Each structure stands twice: as C-alpha cells, then as structure tokens.
Amino acid sequence: MASPAATALAKRLDRMLRRAEDEGGRQHEPTGRSMPEHRHNTPPAARVSLTISDLQATAAASSQGLSPIYLPGEGFKLVKKGSAEALEFLPRGSQEIVNLADDLMLARSDFQDIPDQAHDQQWELDYRGWLFLHFRLDGLSREAAPDGRITTVGGQSFLLSASMTKSAGTREVLGSCWRTVGIACKPSFLTRELGVSADSLPEEVRRFQAGDPDIAFWYAGELSHDMALVATALLQPAVHSSVRPVYLRAKAVELVCLALDRLRRAEPVVASTLKLTRHDVACLHFARQILDDSRKPPSLDELARRVGINRNKLAMGFKHVFGMTVGAYHREVRLQRAHSSLQDSDMMIGRVADEAGYCDAGSFSKAFKSRYGVLPSDIRPDSGVVAAGRQKLREPDSE
Numbered sequence: 001m002a003s004p005a006a007t008a009l010a011k012r013l014d015r016m017l018r019r020a021e022d023e024g025g026r027q028h029e030p031t032g033r034s035m036p037e038h039r040h041n042t043p044p045a046a047r048v049s050l051t052i053s054d055l056q057a058t059a060a061a062s063s064q065g066l067s068p069i070y071l072p073g074e075g076f077k078l079v080k081k082g083s084a085e086a087l088e089f090l091p092r093g094s095q096e097i098v099n100l101a102d103d104l105m106l107a108r109s110d111f112q113d114i115p116d117q118a119h120d121q122q123w124e125l126d127y128r129g130w131l132f133l134h135f136r137l138d139g140l141s142r143e144a145a146p147d148g149r150i151t152t153v154g155g156q157s158f159l160l161s162a163s164m165t166k167s168a169g170t171r172e173v174l175g176s177c178w179r180t181v182g183i184a185c186k187p188s189f190l191t192r193e194l195g196v197s198a199d200s201l202p203e204e205v206r207r208f209q210a211g212d213p214d215i216a217f218w219y220a221g222e223l224s225h226d227m228a229l230v231a232t233a234l235l236q237p238a239v240h241s242s243v244r245p246v247y248l249r250a251k252a253v254e255l256v257c258l259a260l261d262r263l264r265r266a267e268p269v270v271a272s273t274l275k276l277t278r279h280d281v282a283c284l285h286f287a288r289q290i291l292d293d294s295r296k297p298p299s300l301d302e303l304a305r306r307v308g309i310n311r312n313k314l315a316m317g318f319k320h321v322f323g324m325t326v327g328a329y330h331r332e333v334r335l336q337r338a339h340s341s342l343q344d345s346d347m348m349i350g351r352v353a354d355e356a357g358y359c360d361a362g363s364f365s366k367a368f369k370s371r372y373g374v375l376p377s378d379i380r381p382d383s384g385v386v387a388a389g390r391q392k393l394r395e396p397d398s399e
Helices: 004-024 052-063 084-089 116-120 187-194 203-209 225-235 244-262 278-292 300-307 311-322 326-344 349-355 361-372
Strands: 045-051 066-071 075-080 092-101 104-113 121-126 131-138 141-144 150-153 157-163 169-173 178-185 216-222
Touching (some): 045 052, 052 104, 075 084, 104 225, 104 244, 131 225, 157 244, 187 203, 187 244, 278 311, 349 361
Antiparallel strands (some): 092 104, 121 169, 131 178, 141 150, 141 169
C-alpha cells in the first residue's frame, strides 16, 4: 500500500499533469515586444502554468529518483532519472529542485542544449505567497511582468518578484543555454532566518513580510560579482557529503542577503526610451480618472481598451507621468478613501473594506496598517490615537 506521502505526491503531480494538458495547447500572443525580431514569422507560444506546488512536487519526485518531463500537447510525465525517455526530452545538462525547509526552496538549472521546441513555450509563473529570487549566470529570455512590462533579459542578471494574490508574470526562453539559481521563500523565512528589523528592509519586501495583500512587485537588475560567485558555488557545490544540505542552505541564505542589499541600488537590466504624444498623455489622464471612480480596478487590458492606448504604453506611461504604477495608484486611492470614511463617519469597518474593494476586513486591515502604520480601528475619533496623515498623490508636471 502506498504511503500517505506518496499518495499526496501522486495527487499533486496528477493535478500538475491535468493543468499542463489543459493549457499546453492554448495559444497566447504577448501584448508587447522588447526585441521584435524574435517574433517575426513565428507562431504564438503555448502557455504552461508553473506554480510553487509544481516545484515542490518536482523536488519530491526527484528525491524518489524520478524526473518530470514536459511533452508539448501532452503535458507532464514522470520518468526515471537517466532513462532513455528522460534523455530524449530533457536538454543536455542538469536540474535539481530541493526543499530546504517548509518555507525555503532552491532550484538549480544548468542546461547547455535547450531544444528549439522549448522556445515555443510560454511559462506562466505563479509564485503567489512566496518571494522568488532568480540569479542568472547565462541564458536569454523574454519576461512579462504582472504590470505588462516586457523585458528581454540576458545573462548575468538578477530578477525578483513577490505577490500575495497575483502571478509573477510569464517567461519565454530564447537561447540554448540556461544556467540559473532560483530561491523561493515565504515571509516566515525572512522573519526567522534573517533576524533583521523590518525598517532595514526595502519597502516592497517589508510589505511582503507584513503580509500586505496588495503587494505585487517585479524587479530586474544586473547580477553583482558577489552574487555570481555564490550562484556558481550553488551550481557546482564543493560539498557532497552528509553536510551538503547545510551547505546549500547556507549559500541560499547568503544569496538572499546579497539580493536584499542589491535592491537598494540596483539598476534595470534593459533601459527603455518612452515617447509620449499629447494624445498619449490625455489617455493616461483619462485612465487616472477611471481609477479614481472605480471601486474595483479594471484589468490593464480593459483599461487600455477603454482609454485607447496599448497595454505596454499604459503601464510604462502611467508610472512615468504619475510616479507610480496603475496598481499602486488605485491602491492609494482606495486606502485614502477608506481613511476618510473611517475618520468622518461611523461606518462599520467591514463596510468600509467592502467600499474600498477589499474582499474581507482582514485583508483590508493588513493593507491599511502597511500604508498608515495603524489599524483601521485606531483612527476612529474616540480611539485616542492621532490619525495618520494623508499623503496626496503626486500631481504630474504641467504640460
């Protein structure tokens, strides 16, 4: 009889297989381009979803001597490591995914011969609830951030994403080599392992650690020399004895520390020039008006259609003109509106949360405290707590 752990693994891998089979044949055309020459006369990519549960299942399968392979149009299949079937469909090289703890995962990939058919796959990365750090020593990909930004990322790069409620975007592998180290961790890992005060963390990481349901950020920067040395040590570990898990964990923690430090001064990998016409600026102001009047935010695609501008220009142009992303702006509007309601009325907190577009009072309270430093109940006139000051949204420069 199969053990409970084996049964749970089989069920998880079965869900992984069914989702891949459902999504493997779907066609998707990205909404923007960073390097158009890669798209000429090529079919749209098939989208494949990849979640943290999939990575955990892969790690569990690996510990049992199995390798998941993805067959276009068929989905995932478990085969023995080193078998003829595995060698036929896996690129030349190696990959290992290790569960270092319940809230810490390590992925090591070193592929030197990625087949051309892999370039027709678009991976939808769903790491919600986890901070995912990607350290790339070699490889080329097209990355689509959750806010619609399209960036072509080459070797010696560092990517970081975190969200409580949204996917981390999509990825298309463009080159034949792929040498990367990925680290996924939960907020509990940051609290337990790093032991640093929240004030010393970058704002986005601090909000993630606090469980802010509205946090959704994506960052791409250059890989530092120190990061490259540690990532290389993880790809080619010098320790192979019983202390190897301790070695991998220590190096993973070192990389996380380097990444958090890098966030404070990193530069984008690809600089882009944005040209906005008067018509574009008018469309962006119209988009802001729609957000001001919306309880629940429209999607970027819907908002772009309503204002008559493409999604990519809306995402980048809005931040350029108003100093924040579409999502961050609408979040600020909702929280300021809620702040006024709590100060100026006796409306129940649950009702205020609903009016602000939050699904429940708990999510609203977390977002509110992350923004103002106090709970919604603390700013009532009779609470004895001085209300947090409201900060106006920055007005764009006049034309």
